[in-house]
Amino acid sequence: MSKGMSGPMCDQIEVFAVCPADAIERCGAKAFSLSQVDDSGESRPFPIVVVRTFGDDYLGYVNRCPHDSLWLNIGSGEFFSSDRSFLRCARHGARFEIDTGLCIDGPCTGQALEPVALAVIEGDVCLCGIKLLEDDRFSEPFEDGDETMDITIHPD
Numbered sequence: 001m002s003k004g005m006s007g008p009m010c011d012q013i014e015v016f017a018v019c020p021a022d023a024i025e026r027c028g029a030k031a032f033s034l035s036q037v038d039d040s041g042e043s044r045p046f047p048i049v050v051v052r053t054f055g056d057d058y059l060g061y062v063n064r065c066p067h068d069s070l071w072l073n074i075g076s077g078e079f080f081s082s083d084r085s086f087l088r089c090a091r092h093g094a095r096f097e098i099d100t101g102l103c104i105d106g107p108c109t110g111q112a113l114e115p116v117a118l119a120v121i122e123g124d125v126c127l128c129g130i131k132l133l134e135d136d137r138f139s140e141p142f143e144d145g146d147e148t149m150d151i152t153i154h155p156d
């Protein structure tokens, strides 16, 4: 869903709604499988995770561990350490600061998750600074319990 408007963190640039803000519980996270079209016109996967913090901030990261370049939530689908103080890669246990994405423990210590610019606008979590074309088939991704959705993104 294109918002095509400015917002508090996305001044004068086009933004696109990813999901309703209340679709993610506080101290929760949700994965989205997006597709981005690169400069050569090739479509490539752009998986992201949106995290809602205890303080009610929304943070986005590319869902790709710096260690093996694979998604974090293998198996259980869980993104957090057992005490929910850190994001955690389920493959080899790397732990990441929630606020910064910096790995503080594990095989990629000192590396960081790639941030994705987000803003909450009119009750929706929105991607900022990208042009996105949606496939309407995935416009209601939460109706069937599927926690992922597919969106095509074109660079500016």
Ligand code: FES
Pocket: 065, 066, 067, 068, 069, 070, 089, 090, 091, 092, 093, 094, 106, 107, 108
């Ligand atoms: S792939 Fe994430 S810790 Fe190894």
